[in-house]
Amino acid sequence: MDNFFVHPSSYVDKDVSIGDGTKIWHFCHILPNTIIGKNCSFGQNCVVGPNVKIGNGVKVQNNISIYDGVEIEDDVFLGPSCVFTNVINPRAFIPRKDEFKKTLLKKGCSIGANVTIVCGVTIGEYALIGAGAVVTKDVKPYSLMVGVPARQSGWVDKAGNRMNFDKNGIAIDSFDGTKYIIIDGEIKEL
Numbered sequence: 198m199d200n201f202f203v204h205p206s207s208y209v210d211k212d213v214s215i216g217d218g219t220k221i222w223h224f225c226h227i228l229p230n231t232i233i234g235k236n237c238s239f240g241q242n243c244v245v246g247p248n249v250k251i252g253n254g255v256k257v258q259n260n261i262s263i264y265d266g267v268e269i270e271d272d273v274f275l276g277p278s279c280v281f282t283n284v285i286n287p288r289a290f291i292p293r294k295d296e297f298k299k300t301l302l303k304k305g306c307s308i309g310a311n312v313t314i315v316c317g318v319t320i321g322e323y324a325l326i327g328a329g330a331v332v333t334k335d336v337k338p339y340s341l342m343v344g345v346p347a348r349q350s351g352w353v354d355k356a357g358n359r360m361n362f363d364k365n366g367i368a369i370d371s372f373d374g375t376k377y378i379i380i381d382g383e384i385k386e387l
Contacts, residue, residue, distance in 0.1 A: 233245070284298070321335075
């Protein structure tokens with residue numbers, strides 16, 4: 198017996214692995230060779246795959262297509278109608294399936310509603326991408342990114358709260374009390 202839920206209006210193709218506790222709601226299609234971890238949630242009208250790997254605890258809101266070339270680590274949040282691409286220069290009349298670029302979303306990052314992620318980027322751990330942003334380059338861990346194109350406007354902790362650094366340049370994570378410092382433009386754990 199399967200320990201996951203798939204709504205009757207959704208389709209799951211052969212050669213798909215779905216982890217325990219995962220819920221796939223209305224009008225979704227999971228394509229072949231896709232791996233979905235435990236305790237994930239897919240809102241209505243999502244298409245996933247083929248050849249996509251999704252970690253545990255991932256929340257995928259309504260109206261999202263996750264294409265070949267996208268990999269999503271654990272505990273990632275995808276806001277409604279966010280968009281992934283997988284080819285840099287698409288043309289309807291030129292096949293480019295051998296040119297798919299890898300996009301990686303690292304553990305704990307959150308992607309806001311209507312964000313567009315141009316293929317070939319990595320979004321760092323616990324980064325937060327604000328609604329409507331267009332991500333065109335790699336995003337550092339814990340970065341708060343907003344705008345078109347997306348630019349860093351601060352740092353966030355694991356809970357998604359803006360980090361406030363004291364006079365010694367140290368910030369404390371509101372989620373677990375971890376202390377951080379910025380060294381050479383990167384967040385480092387103390």
